[in-house]
Amino acid sequence: MIKLGQFAGQLIAYTLFAVTIGYFSASPAYVRLAPDQAVVKLSFSHAGQSVGDCYERSDEELAKLAPNMRERVVCPRERHAVSVELSLDGKLMYRETLQPSGMSRDSASSAYRRFTVKAGRHFLKVQLGDRSPEEGYTSVLEQYVELVPGQVLVIDFDEGISNFILK
Amino acid sequence: MLTFFQHGIRRLFDLADAGFNRVFGQTCNPLHQLGALSFYFFWLIVVSGLYLYIFFETSATAAYESVEYLTHEQWYLGGVMRSLHRYASDAFVVTMTLHLIREFAFNRYRGARWFSWVTGVPLLWLAFASGIGGYWLVWDKLAQYIAVTTAEWVDWLPIFTKPMARNFLSQAYLSDRFFSLLIFLHIAIPLMLLLAMWIHIQRITLARTNPSRTLAIGTLCALLAVSLVRPALSQGGAANLDIAVSVINLDWFYLLTYPLLEVWSAGGLWLLLGGLTLVLTILPWLPPAKKAPVAVVDPDNCNGCRRCFADCPFEAITMQAHSKRPGFEEAVVNQSLCASCGICAGSCPASTPFRSIEDLVSGIDMPQLKIKELRLKTKVALEQLTDDVRILVYGCDHATDVKAVQNSGVAALSLPCIGMLPPSFLDYVLQEGSASGVFITGCAGGDCYFRRGNTWTDQRIDGQREPVLRARVAREQIRILWTGLLQKKELTKKIEDFRVSLKAVGHD
Numbered sequence: 065m066i067k068l069g070q071f072a073g074q075l076i077a078y079t080l081f082a083v084t085i086g087y088f089s090a091s092p093a094y095v096r097l098a099p100d101q102a103v104v105k106l107s108f109s110h111a112g113q114s115v116g117d118c119y120e121r122s123d124e125e126l127a128k129l130a131p132n133m134r135e136r137v138v139c140p141r142e143r144h145a146v147s148v149e150l151s152l153d154g155k156l157m158y159r160e161t162l163q164p165s166g167m168s169r170d171s172a173s174s175a176y177r178r179f180t181v182k183a184g185r186h187f188l189k190v191q192l193g194d195r196s197p198e199e200g201y202t203s204v205l206e207q208y209v210e211l212v213p214g215q216v217l218v219i220d221f222d223e224g225i226s227n228f229i230l231k
Numbered sequence: 232m233l234t235f236f237q238h239g240i241r242r243l244f245d246l247a248d249a250g251f252n253r254v255f256g257q258t259c260n261p262l263h264q265l266g267a268l269s270f271y272f273f274w275l276i277v278v279s280g281l282y283l284y285i286f287f288e289t290s291a292t293a294a295y296e297s298v299e300y301l302t303h304e305q306w307y308l309g310g311v312m313r314s315l316h317r318y319a320s321d322a323f324v325v326t327m328t329l330h331l332i333r334e335f336a337f338n339r340y341r342g343a344r345w346f347s348w349v350t351g352v353p354l355l356w357l358a359f360a361s362g363i364g365g366y367w368l369v370w371d372k373l374a375q376y377i378a379v380t381t382a383e384w385v386d387w388l389p390i391f392t393k394p395m396a397r398n399f400l401s402q403a404y405l406s407d408r409f410f411s412l413l414i415f416l417h418i419a420i421p422l423m424l425l426l427a428m429w430i431h432i433q434r435i436t437l438a439r440t441n442p443s444r445t446l447a448i449g450t451l452c453a454l455l456a457v458s459l460v461r462p463a464l465s466q467g468g469a470a471n472l473d474i475a476v477s478v479i480n481l482d483w484f485y486l487l488t489y490p491l492l493e494v495w496s497a498g499g500l501w502l503l504l505g506g507l508t509l510v511l512t513i514l515p516w517l518p519p520a521k522k523a524p525v526a527v528v529d530p531d532n533c534n535g536c537r538r539c540f541a542d543c544p545f546e547a548i549t550m551q552a553h554s555k556r557p558g559f560e561e562a563v564v565n566q567s568l569c570a571s572c573g574i575c576a577g578s579c580p581a582s583t584p585f586r587s588i589e590d591l592v593s594g595i596d597m598p599q600l601k602i603k604e605l606r607l608k609t610k611v612a613l614e615q616l617t618d619d620v621r622i623l624v625y626g627c628d629h630a631t632d633v634k635a636v637q638n639s640g641v642a643a644l645s646l647p648c649i650g651m652l653p654p655s656f657l658d659y660v661l662q663e664g665s666a667s668g669v670f671i672t673g674c675a676g677g678d679c680y681f682r683r684g685n686t687w688t689d690q691r692i693d694g695q696r697e698p699v700l701r702a703r704v705a706r707e708q709i710r711i712l713w714t715g716l717l718q719k720k721e722l723t724k725k726i727e728d729f730r731v732s733l734k735a736v737g738h739d
């Protein structure tokens with residue numbers, strides 16, 4: 065009798081174990097994006113302009129250097145920070161000044177931001193400045209976009225045309 | 232505060248233990264073998280994973296199709312292996328987490344035992360990294376969710392100059408190189424996990440890494456049943472980074488924290504997990520445990536028999552050349568590893584109360600309760616017994632309090648661990664103390680607070696382990712009850728049963 069009770073108890077325990085594992089391994093569902101929403105991702109990796117002008121060394125200066133170091137034109141390595149601003153339907157979504165990477169601040173500034181927005185038609189404006197702050201934004205993209213639900217719209221910076229592109 | 236938590240959780244475990252003990256028996260109680268079960272599930276994951284790897288295509292475009300082939304065309308083996316791989320991984324997280332909570336609740340993580348605890352903490356990270364990496368490889372919609380979310384989370388750390396999430400902006404950004412790295416990681420991280428598991432049990436003698444056969448078969452059948460009833464499937468077709476993930480079925484065992492990233496920032500989640508890791512790591516010192524007394528070897532009484540060396544559950548004893556007797560060995564106690572259980576004193580052949588020397592000194596003794604004192608206390612306890620049936624109870628400080636069951640026919644002594652009781656004491660109590668019976672009790676079978684005290688005691692009495700109980704001792708005059716904490720009712724009843732049976736056979 066006890067044996068039977070134990071057997072039943074074990075069966076219940078193993079069933080509970082199996083059901084718990086089976087259930088929580090893929091339930092309950094998680095709603096990450098409502099059915100009427102789309103995603104906008106702003107991401108780029110772009111190096112700001114050099115902080116100073118290039119400079120030409122005189123012959124005397126060159127002579128003082130080791131032979132393998134005698135480069136006539138030297139350019140400062142440091143880059144400007146890159147400022148970026150994104151607005152949607154006139155509403156500011158993101159504004160940031162991105163510092164250059166690298167020990168000597170000589171590499172690209174990078175951004176990655178994901179936004180969840182309502183699907184439909186939107187007016188998108190994205191601007192970028194890669195020089196001194198006084199010069200303001202130097203690249204601007206303004207455009208109407210039609211987003212279908214679930215769509216991922218990527219805004220990247222194209223070095224070729226020096227402006228943002230939508231993908 | 233901490234002890235409040237500890238006691239509360241301990242209560243829950245005690246309740247669950249009572250149920251499982253009834254259904255599975257103490258030796259097959261899964262809650263007594265959570266570490267061993269974790270090891271077992273790990274091996275199931277390895278075996279099923281190796282099979283999957285044979286058919287797995289290692290490029291982002293072909294990976295999904297190869298998993299689909301296994302799941303549908305070869306459902307009877309490949310599909311089952313895939314499901315087993317997933318469900319054993321889930322079971323692994325369950326037993327690992329319960330194991331952690333249990334070691335905490337039973338206070339088995341402090342003092343000399345800090346090492347097992349602290350080396351357990353990285354196992355959490357490695358286990359989760361292994362599981363999450365596995366879901367990534369399927370490259371379905373869930374993998375897409377994991378890829379984007381993990382990358383966004385990792386990007387919060389100043390590691391990469393270009394955000395990792397740029398790899399998953401859209402289909403156009405995806406590279407096979409990154410995918411190869413993931414596959415490499417899904418092999419490398421579990422290997423690191425295995426190494427870390429090995430380190431985790433380094434300070435434990437004869438660590439239990441295999442569950443009982445019943446449990447191994449039972450859990451395997453349960454996992455196979457889930458695999459057949461609810462086969463592991465890919466979700467939403469192959470990953471397509473151009474279409475966002477909207478509704479997804481998460482494996483909550485592994486991905487419980489992921490939705491938090493939508494609510495909090497990545498930094499918030501790092502703070503939570505980092506903080507939790509830090510608290511767990513320093514937990515054994517919150518506050519520092521009082522240094523427990525450490526076993527002391529007396530070279531004059533140590534003949535180098537190696538029994539304490541074999542019985543110490545925490546590898547605290549080593550053997551070295553004898554300081555006084557050339558050609559012999561001598562036990563040496565590593566102060567920082569000694570957990571103060573006294574199992575060594577129970578194993579020492581010099582710990583016999585029959586020795587006639589005035590100053591009884593064992594080869595290895597516990598300062599808090601020397602063998603000489605144990606003999607004295609035993610004598611005093613026996614003198615208090617006035618009934619015709621006289622029972623002496625030896626219990627342990629970590630199981631049911633034996634002092635509470637004393638009366639004119641029952642006297643009780645509590646030891647740090649029942650494994651500290653040399654079997655010769657049973658002989659002594661019955662011969663010289665003229666008791667009717669000796670009742671031995673302690674932690675539940677397979678769940679000794681000091682890991683092995685009750686097992687060694689059983690084996691010593693059964694004559695399977697030195698020092699053995701002498702054959703002349705009538706076994707009917709000995710009764711053993713392994714039970715947990717707070718089992719006073721059961722203890723009282725079993726002692727009463729014992730009294731009745733002693734009277735019946737005329738031991739009064």
Ligand code: HEM
Nearest residue numbers: 266267269270327331334340344347348351352354438439
């Ligand atoms: C991969 C997951 C893990 C596995 C496979 C595992 C396995 C084991 C095994 C086999 C033992 C020895 C049990 C015995 O024979 O007495 C053990 C002990 C221990 N484990 Fe784990 N463990 C894991 C994770 C953890 C974690 C996350 C913690 C806590 C942070 C932890 C804390 C401990 C402690 C404190 C002990 C020592 C218990 C004692 O001194 O009696 N373990 N573990």
